[in-house]
Amino acid sequence: MFGLKGDWSLEVKERYFTLQDYSGAEPRWCTGCGDHGILAAVHRVCRDSQIKPENTVAVSGIGCSSRLPHYMNTYGFHGLHGRALPVACGVKSRRPDLDVWVATGDGDCFSIGAAHWIHAMRYNMDITLLVFDTHPSGALLPPLNPLTVTLGVTNISFVAQIVDWNAPLRHEVITKAHQHKGTSFVRIIQRCPVYVESIGKALQDEPARMQLLTHENGVQVDDNVKRLFPNHAEHDPSNLAAALAIAADESALPLGILYHNPDAPRYDMMTSVGMEMGVDDKLAGMNQALDHFAI
Amino acid sequence: MKPVTENKQNASATPGTDGNAGKDIIDLLRRFHFGEPAATEHTAKPAGAMLPALLNPYRDASTIRYQYPLYLLPPDGAADDKLAKPVSEHFSDSLHEFAPEAEDARILKDNVAWLERFLRQKLDALDPVDANALFDDAAKALQKHLGLEQASQEQLDAHLERLKATIATGGQFLGYGPRVSLHLMVHAIRHRREHGREKFRQLVMRHIHGLQSLLDVEKAKSTGANEPGSVKSSVGPASRYFDTGALSGMLEQRTSGSVKMSAERRARVEHALKELQSWQDDAVAVRFVGQMQDPGFSKLPSIEVIDSDDPCTTAAEVFKRDAEGLARLFAAVRIAALEVDDSYDAAVHDSWFAGFDWQAFSNEEMQLQTPVVALVSANYLACDGLAPFSRLLGSRLPVHVFSWVAGFLCALDSNRASLHLINRGTQSKTKERLLDPWFVASAALESRAHPFILVNPDAGDHAAERVSFDGNPQAEKDWPVEKLEYRSADGELTEMDLVFTFADYALLMPALHGHFRMVPAGFESDDLVPVDQYLDLEEKLVNRQVPYIWGIDDQADEVGRIACAGICVS
Numbered sequence: 001m002f003g004l005k006g007d008w009s010l011e012v013k014e015r016y017f018t019l020q021d022y023s024g025a026e027p028r029w030c031t032g033c034g035d036h037g038i039l040a041a042v043h044r045v046c047r048d049s050q051i052k053p054e055n056t057v058a059v060s061g062i063g064c065s066s067r068l069p070h071y072m073n074t075y076g077f078h079g080l081h082g083r084a085l086p087v088a089c090g091v092k093s094r095r096p097d098l099d100v101w102v103a104t105g106d107g108d109c110f111s112i113g114a115a116h117w118i119h120a121m122r123y124n125m126d127i128t129l130l131v132f133d134t135h136p137s138g139a140l141l142p143p144l145n146p147l148t149v150t151l152g153v154t155n156i157s158f159v160a161q162i163v164d165w166n167a168p169l170r171h172e173v174i175t176k177a178h179q180h181k182g183t184s185f186v187r188i189i190q191r192c193p194v195y196v197e198s199i200g201k202a203l204q205d206e207p208a209r210m211q212l213l214t215h216e217n218g219v220q221v222d223d224n225v226k227r228l229f230p231n232h233a234e235h236d237p238s239n240l241a242a243a244l245a246i247a248a249d250e251s252a253l254p255l256g257i258l259y260h261n262p263d264a265p266r267y268d269m270m271t272s273v274g275m276e277m278g279v280d281d282k283l284a285g286m287n288q289a290l291d292h293f294a295i
Numbered sequence: 296m297k298p299v300t301e302n303k304q305n306a307s308a309t310p311g312t313d314g315n316a317g318k319d320i321i322d323l324l325r326r327f328h329f330g331e332p333a334a335t336e337h338t339a340k341p342a343g344a345m346l347p348a349l350l351n352p353y354r355d356a357s358t359i360r361y362q363y364p365l366y367l368l369p370p371d372g373a374a375d376d377k378l379a380k381p382v383s384e385h386f387s388d389s390l391h392e393f394a395p396e397a398e399d400a401r402i403l404k405d406n407v408a409w410l411e412r413f414l415r416q417k418l419d420a421l422d423p424v425d426a427n428a429l430f431d432d433a434a435k436a437l438q439k440h441l442g443l444e445q446a447s448q449e450q451l452d453a454h455l456e457r458l459k460a461t462i463a464t465g466g467q468f469l470g471y472g473p474r475v476s477l478h479l480m481v482h483a484i485r486h487r488r489e490h491g492r493e494k495f496r497q498l499v500m501r502h503i504h505g506l507q508s509l510l511d512v513e514k515a516k517s518t519g520a521n522e523p524g525s526v527k528s529s530v531g532p533a534s535r536y537f538d539t540g541a542l543s544g545m546l547e548q549r550t551s552g553s554v555k556m557s558a559e560r561r562a563r564v565e566h567a568l569k570e571l572q573s574w575q576d577d578a579v580a581v582r583f584v585g586q587m588q589d590p591g592f593s594k595l596p597s598i599e600v601i602d603s604d605d606p607c608t609t610a611a612e613v614f615k616r617d618a619e620g621l622a623r624l625f626a627a628v629r630i631a632a633l634e635v636d637d638s639y640d641a642a643v644h645d646s647w648f649a650g651f652d653w654q655a656f657s658n659e660e661m662q663l664q665t666p667v668v669a670l671v672s673a674n675y676l677a678c679d680g681l682a683p684f685s686r687l688l689g690s691r692l693p694v695h696v697f698s699w700v701a702g703f704l705c706a707l708d709s710n711r712a713s714l715h716l717i718n719r720g721t722q723s724k725t726k727e728r729l730l731d732p733w734f735v736a737s738a739a740l741e742s743r744a745h746p747f748i749l750v751n752p753d754a755g756d757h758a759a760e761r762v763s764f765d766g767n768p769q770a771e772k773d774w775p776v777e778k779l780e781y782r783s784a785d786g787e788l789t790e791m792d793l794v795f796t797f798a799d800y801a802l803l804m805p806a807l808h809g810h811f812r813m814v815p816a817g818f819e820s821d822d823l824v825p826v827d828q829y830l831d832l833e834e835k836l837v838n839r840q841v842p843y844i845w846g847i848d849d850q851a852d853e854v855g856r857i858a859c860a861g862i863c864v865s
């Protein structure tokens with residue numbers, strides 16, 4: 001109506017945050033480390049969505065990747081090895097208003113933190129979980145396929161996989177993961193030129209070993225990105241069985257969004273019930289609940 | 296946009312979605328529709344903040360990007376389609392051009408809406424302002440608002456500078472206000488003038504030179520032309536290097552022509568030359584004639600306001616007065632051309648130039664005349680002014696008559712009288728504005744209450760070619776149809792097609808709310824029909840059915856039906 005154009009909303013930002021507003025200390029990762037690009041992507045996604053730095057928390061465990069909270073100008077929690085997710089879940093359960101990011105490594109998440117990983121996936125709290133995976137073949141640490149395991153967890157809601165070196169794909173997937181309301185599991189195949197250079201190199205030299213998954217409800221990248229991945233396929237992320245089959249197929253490393261269910265129940269919705277209640281109300285509520293067991 | 300909800304709350308409580316009570320309600324509404332005072336008293340008027348349902352999303356104009364403010368391009372001879380551009384469009388096109396990638400000039404892109412809002416707020420003044428100066432203010436204010444760290448600040452400064460570079464020197468920003476139509480007219484006139492003026496200036500200079508040369512040749516034929524003094528002056532400063540007396544002696548022997556210019560021709564040439572030399576470009580771009588309620592307007596440069604109780608008559612006189620002066624000038628131009636070409640034939644041309652007046656002006660000449668615009672009220676046109684207006688039309692004088700009015704480019708091209716009727720988006724009798732005036736004015740166009748009709752007698756031989764409705768939204772339909780998104784009583788997000796008619800527009804005028812009555816929430820009846828369908832009813836059904844529109848007030852967030860009085864739809 002009124003001949004208004006598509007961009008007719010005059011959305012004015014009363015506070016505006018630049019990339020600088022999300023940048024913390026100078027990163028100390030090695031030169032050529034994939035973590036730099038992932039950090040840049042996180043800054044960009046925060047800037048794009050203009051989340052308030054004071055309403056953002058970055059939580060991590062132990063490892064190179066777990067240094068990420070230091071490099072964010074937000075709240076942060078550099079935790080214990082394998083314990084990033086329990087801390088993040090704790091934050092989210094009491095402060096559902098905060099935007100919670102988790103940075104964890106493959107050892108931190110799939111090995112020492114494996115039990116927390118499984119249960120955090122099941123809780124499906126609104127958390128963006130980035131797993132920086134330097135050992136995608138599972139050669140060194142846990143002999144498991146993180147994608148099939150994650151997809152097999154009850155109540156899973158978002159599973160994606162990317163490589164750190166493709167910026168448009170990285171940005172697209174982390175954006176979608178952040179927009180998703182629930183736990184977004186993003187496994188990032190990360191280059192570590194110091195210890196496992198060959199893993200990143202092999203994939204970069206032979207892009208046909210990866211398969212780009214695109215879909216109107218999943219990843220949409222332009223032709224320039226597609227050209228870098230000669231092997232690509234359409235995959236509907238609402239199809240869990242197809243996602244599992246793709247994840248289990250070891251002939252190619254799938255990239256993109258494997259699974260997305262925006263309707264899975266979220267535990268943070270349940271834990272935040274009654275947050276506004278005073279002590280007396282809570283006591284009364286507990287008494288009432290316990291009275292059910294009165295004999 | 297938050298979808299509204301369909302009002303069904305009282306559906307079960309409403310006495311009579313069926314049965315006698317239902318019959319009572321429709322009877323009451325029908326009686327109201329036919330103007331029965333008792334029924335009018337027993338039914339509820341819409342609340343003051345009631346808007347047609349389709350306009351609900353536009354209540355807060357500060358969050359909506361629309362065509363204003365405008366960026367007016369300076370009249371530097373640019374083509375007509377470059378007269379003006381919405382500021383938002385100009386910014387977005389420019390950013391697209393110099394920062395095509397999403398990350399280029401990102402801070403500026405993310406905050407261009409802030410800039411636009413700043414400009415809009417500053418442009419609540421009535422007149423256009425210098426675009427570059429205001430942009431500087433906006434840029435400074437944006438930096439202050441954002442409070443960025445040094446590096447980002449410098450980046451933003453550089454990009455603001457690039458955006459500013461897209462604004463031409465002399466460009467202006469114009470906000471939407473009561474004077475907007477006049478300003479746009481003046482702006483369009485200034486553009487038109489600039490096109491022809493420069494060409495004409497050069498033509499006059501050429502003819503002055505041509506006529507002067509003719510007279511110089513004539514002077515050279517006289518004996519006095521070879522006197523040492525004349526020779527000295529004709530040679531110029533270099534004459535001090537030689538003996539002008541000797542030169543004068545030599546010149547005496549050369550032939551200097553024997554046939555003298557006739558006295559009449561000489562007089563004609565001298566007269567034309569004087570006329571051309573005395574011409575001064577009119578600094579006034581347009582003369583407005585009438586009762587200007589708004590004294591500030593007459594103070595603006597390049598505008599002359601001539602006070603008059605009878606604008607049509609005075610405008611015609613002013614036009615003729617100006618035209619007389621121009622007729623002398625244009626005659627001089629034409630005579631100069633003929634004389635320089637030595638093709639002036641007194642037998643043919645004398646009589647023609649004796650009767651030369653504005654009716655003989657060429658199109659280009661006509662465009663050089665300062666436009667005269669009679670400012671009239673609709674009342675004047677309908678009553679006292681009708682006779683002078685008719686006389687003006689009959690006279691074929693190219694005087695514009697402006698009755699708060701749009702779309703005058705074609706009229707400026709035309710050499711006939713033109714009438715512009717302008718809707719200024721005023722909402723009568725409202726303490727607080729329900730809608731921004733631009734939306735009210737646009738709703739007038741959208742609803743066909745004030746349709747765009749262009750009658751251009753020069754557009755063709757047939758009536759159909761001369762009348763155009765093309766400027767109307769969805770011109771191919773009887774009424775524009777728009778989608779209304781709402782949440783039904785059971786919570787489903789639903790869409791319905793709604794027509795937007797003059798009855799919806801009437802609801803925008805609280806003074807006309809007496810012609811509307813609320814239909815009880817949830818009440819349904821086959822005899823309630825939307826206005827557009829009512830207008831298509833067969834004669835025999837008209838007495839039975841009650842037309843309605845959909846409305847919504849600012850509190851309820853619920854759409855409800857509003858019955859219309861007969862006077863609204865007859």
Ligand SMILES: Cc1ncc(C[n+]2csc(CCOP(=O)(O)OP(=O)(O)O)c2C)c(N)n1
Nearest residue numbers: 062063064065066081105106107108109134
């Ligand atoms: C309880 C405990 N066990 C072992 C360690 C030693 N440790 C430090 S980092 C690390 C491996 C981290 O690897 P990963 O999670 O893959 O992160 P990356 O360094 O690859 O980013 C280990 C085992 C520790 N810090 N705490």
Ligand code: SF4
Nearest residue numbers: 029030033064192193
């Ligand atoms: S050791 Fe590897 S993972 Fe750690 S910072 Fe260096 S390159 Fe990165």
